[in-house]
Amino acid sequence: MDSEVKRPSGRHHGDLRRALEAAAMDVVAEKGLAGFTLAEVSRRAGVSVAAPYKHFADREALLATLVLRSYEEQRRRYRAAMARVADPVEKLAAFASAYVRFAVDERSLFELTFAAGLDKRARPELAEAGAALLGLLEAPAHAICGDDQRAHRLVLAVAACAHGHAVFVLEGVLDGPRDARRQAASAARVLANAHVAL
Amino acid sequence: MDSEVKRPSGRHHGDLRRALEAAAMDVVAEKGLAGFTLAEVSRRAGVSVAAPYKHFADREALLATLVLRSYEEQRRRYRAAMARVADPVEKLAAFASAYVRFAVDERSLFELTFAAGLDKRARPELAEAGAALLGLLEAPAHAICGDDQRAHRLVLAVAACAHGHAVFVLEGVLDGPRDARRQAASAARVLANAHVAL
DNA sequence: GTCTATATGTGGATAGAC
DNA sequence: GTCTATCCACATATAGAC
Numbered sequence: 001m002d003s004e005v006k007r008p009s010g011r012h013h014g015d016l017r018r019a020l021e022a023a024a025m026d027v028v029a030e031k032g033l034a035g036f037t038l039a040e041v042s043r044r045a046g047v048s049v050a051a052p053y054k055h056f057a058d059r060e061a062l063l064a065t066l067v068l069r070s071y072e073e074q075r076r077r078y079r080a081a082m083a084r085v086a087d088p089v090e091k092l093a094a095f096a097s098a099y100v101r102f103a104v105d106e107r108s109l110f111e112l113t114f115a116a117g118l119d120k121r122a123r124p125e126l127a128e129a130g131a132a133l134l135g136l137l138e139a140p141a142h143a144i145c146g147d148d149q150r151a152h153r154l155v156l157a158v159a160a161c162a163h164g165h166a167v168f169v170l171e172g173v174l175d176g177p178r179d180a181r182r183q184a185a186s187a188a189r190v191l192a193n194a195h196v197a198l
Numbered sequence: 199m200d201s202e203v204k205r206p207s208g209r210h211h212g213d214l215r216r217a218l219e220a221a222a223m224d225v226v227a228e229k230g231l232a233g234f235t236l237a238e239v240s241r242r243a244g245v246s247v248a249a250p251y252k253h254f255a256d257r258e259a260l261l262a263t264l265v266l267r268s269y270e271e272q273r274r275r276y277r278a279a280m281a282r283v284a285d286p287v288e289k290l291a292a293f294a295s296a297y298v299r300f301a302v303d304e305r306s307l308f309e310l311t312f313a314a315g316l317d318k319r320a321r322p323e324l325a326e327a328g329a330a331l332l333g334l335l336e337a338p339a340h341a342i343c344g345d346d347q348r349a350h351r352l353v354l355a356v357a358a359c360a361h362g363h364a365v366f367v368l369e370g371v372l373d374g375p376r377d378a379r380r381q382a383a384s385a386a387r388v389l390a391n392a393h394v395a396l
Numbered sequence: 397g398t399c400t401a402t403a404t405g406t407g408g409a410t411a412g413a414c
Numbered sequence: 415g416t417c418t419a420t421c422c423a424c425a426t427a428t429a430g431a432c
Contacts (some may be wrong), residue, residue, distance in 0.1 A: 012398070034315070039425055048399055050428080055397090059426070115313060117232070120370065130371070156372060157385050160362030161355075167365070168358045172318065173328070183396070187355050190392040197388050198381070214415080237407055246417050248410080253415090257408070 012047055017055040019045045024066055028108045033115055036063065064123055067116050070109045071129035077102055078136055088140035089192045092154075095137060096162035096188035097181040103166035104177045110166065134159055145195050154195045158188045215253040217243045222264055226306045231313055234261065262321055265314050268307045269327035272300055276334055286338035287390045290352075293335060294360035294386035295379040301364035302375045308364065332357055343393050352393045356386045 012019065023044035028036050038059050042049045056062040081098035082091045103110040113130075120127040134155055141151040141158075165174065165184035174180040191198065221242035226234050236257050240247045254260040279296035280289045301308040311328075318325040332353055339349040339356075363372065363382035372378040389396065 016397080032315070037425060038427090047397095049426085050400085051398055053427075114365065114369065117230070130369075134371070153381065156366065157359075157381065160366045160372075160382075161359040161385065162362065163365055164358030164360065164362030167312065167361055168354065171312065171328075173332070174354060174358075183351065183355065184358075186396050187359065187389060190389060190395050191385060193395075194388040194392060197391075198384050235407060236409090245415095247408085248418080249416055251409075 012045075012051070016045070016047065016051060020047075020052055020055060020062065021065060021069070024062055025069070025109070028066060028112060029106075030108075032108050033112060038062070060118065063116055064118055064126065067112055067118060067126055068129055070106075070113050071126070071133065073106070073109065074099075074102055074113075075129075075133055075136065078133065082136060082140070088143040089189055091140040092137060092144075092158050092192050093185040093188045096158060096165070096184040099159075099162040100166045100169060100177070100181045100184045104169055104180075107170060111170075141192075141195075144192055150195060150198065153198045154192060157191045157198055161187045161191060214243070214245065214249060218245075218250055218253060218260065219263060219267070222260055223267070223307075226264060226310060227304075228306075230306050231310060236260070258316065261314055262316055262324065265310055265316060265324055266327055268304075268311050269324070269331065271304070271307065272311075273327075273331055273334065275300055276331065280334060280338070286341040287387055289338040290335060290342075290356050290390050291383040291386045294356060294363070294382040297357075297360040298364045298367060298375070298379045298382045302367055302378075305368060309368075339390075339393075342390055348393060348396065351396045352390060355389045355396055359385045359389060 020041060024036065024041045026044060027040050031040075038052050039049050041062070042052055045051075052062065056065075078095050078098050081094045085091055085094050118126060120130070137155040137158060138151065141154045142148070145151040145154055162184050165180055165187070168174040169177055169180040174183070218239060222234065222239045224242060225238050229238075236250050237247050239260070240250055243249075250260065254263075276293050276296050279292045283289055283292050316324060318328070335353040335356060336349065339352045340346070343349040343352055360382050363378055363385070366372040367375055367378040372381070
């Protein structure tokens with residue numbers, strides 16, 4: 001609590017690593033991916049530009065943990081949204097709706113996931129976190145389809161469709177966030193009900 | 199033809215503007231949006247860094263014309279793909295397939311459209327070009343739906359779904375480009391056939 | 397662990413010569 | 415219309431002091 005008062009020599013308190021992550025999140029949220037620089041993050045955290053290098057190998061390393069945080073947060077939200085309904089088809093629809101909502105509410109965090117340009121083969125933890133998102137859809141899809149391969153196709157179709165709707169809202173192609181969520185959910189239901197044709 | 203030989207004083211021939219656009223396309227194709235700088239483009243075109251400013255107000259102005267070119271090229275391709283089939287539902291499916299194909303074949307040009315971060319309200323010609331793409335889908339959608347509002351919802355759903363599939367291939371979530379195209383087309387057919395539920 | 401200072405690189409943009 | 419020269423801002427990253 002009083003860690004801000006005393007400055008032994010260096011200026012920071014116990015957990016600069018976390019403070020940097022938080023500052024980085026703020027920067028990305030405010031200025032987007034392009035505005036994310038270690039220099040800016042350092043300024044926000046109130047430390048010198050050299051300090052981060054004791055906690056992260058380089059700019060990319062910090063960026064990668066941000067992406068991971070975004071995946072975790074998304075998973076948490078989609079999981080919660082899906083838990084509110086019982087029917088498998090409605091779970092998929094709830095996912096689609098929540099997906100669009102996240103994109104709108106946490107735009108930069110959402111874009112980070114796709115635009116960060118990190119090599120996922122070189123960072124298996126990211127690939128895994130991404131796969132975990134789709135994993136949420138497997139159970140309902142399987143309940144709908146029965147067949148494994150068909151279920152997987154349904155998962156991908158629903159997720160892709162949700163993603164498209166999310167991007168279109170952000171681009172201004174789709175009008176209101178509210179309508180966009182409804183339409184994404186409708187599309188998910190349609191795909192689920194016609195899974196045989198996928 | 200011999201314009202490269204004589205150098206009156208300045209180094210370039212008749213149409214530096216076009217040469218800059220072409221060079222910029224190459225840069226974006228090779229190094230993506232992040233690699234697009236006026237300095238690099240100038241190097242490619244073989245002129246000094248000051249030269250482009252006689253033809254484009256600034257970096258953004260050149261970028262905007264690239265985005266416009268991307269839209270035009272996309273429109274050309276989708277139009278051609280749709281023209282090859284007669285059935286309205288199949289036209290939508292052909293669009294979805296061509297959309298994914300473009301994303302894969304011309305990745306940087308595709309990403310440019312969405313990631314350039316240009317304000318479309320400030321650049322109406324871009325908004326118009328984007329709308330023209332969706333415009334390709336209006337006629338088939340109307341043939342399927344009859345009702346205007348429903349047709350528009352179908353257009354958006356098909357386009358969003360195609361976009362999602364395109365992004366997922368680029369991300370490596372969907373496996374092969376070939377399967378991805380097929381699945382995008384299938385999803386489009388499903389949405390079209392169930393337009394009543396959208 | 398954090399700082400200060402610095403090396404190095406890069407890009408955007410303009411002024412003025414030709 | 416193009417060049418050369420230059421300014422300015424800014425970022426990444428490291429070395430060495432404390």
